[in-house]
Amino acid sequence: MLKLNRVHHIAIICTDYQRSKQFYTDVLGLTIVREVYRAERQSYKLDMEVSGLYQIELFSFPEPPARPSRPEAAGLRHLAFEVDDVEAAINHVNAHGVTAEPIRVDEFTGKRFTFLADPDGLPIEFYEK
Known part of the structure; x- marks a missing residue:
């Protein structure tokens, strides 16, 4: 039987990195663990903690495709x-x-x-x- 220990991280891709970074850190109060810019991918990656327990990864990519995101849409x-x-x-x-x-x-x-x-x-x- 597979043994899962806990949720390791949640990854979110945003369309406006600075706006989303401000939302998750200033509005929601998540703590920044690490922030890196990956030039080869033109992508930021921001690792954040929620009360020291879970890590949320915020990614930016050039022109990510839109995805349905209403609570009742298929998927997450x-x-x-x-x-x-x-x-x-x-x-x-x-x-x-x-x-x-x-x-x-x-x-x-x-x-x-x-x-x-x-x-x-x-x-x-x-x-x-």
Whole structure:
């Protein structure tokens, strides 16, 4: 039987590196681990941590193709972050000009959650602890 230990990283390709870097670091507060520019690929790679646990890789490539990214599109559905207080998280992103959807309640857990979008429309979920 295959033994998976944990999620190692999540990779995101953006269309505007500086705008996405600002969103993930300044708005969401992820910590930068390493940033490199790979000239041969004309690509930045930004490694970020979430509370020291998971690593998110942000890539830039020249003219990446568009991909459907609504929460119900086929493929990766969304990126979810656990938060202590969903209303406080919404207020924080609103202060940075980011709009979140109205709060919903998970019908099975009773937990509150909301969705917002990163600069490229990738659905981001805040799920209350």
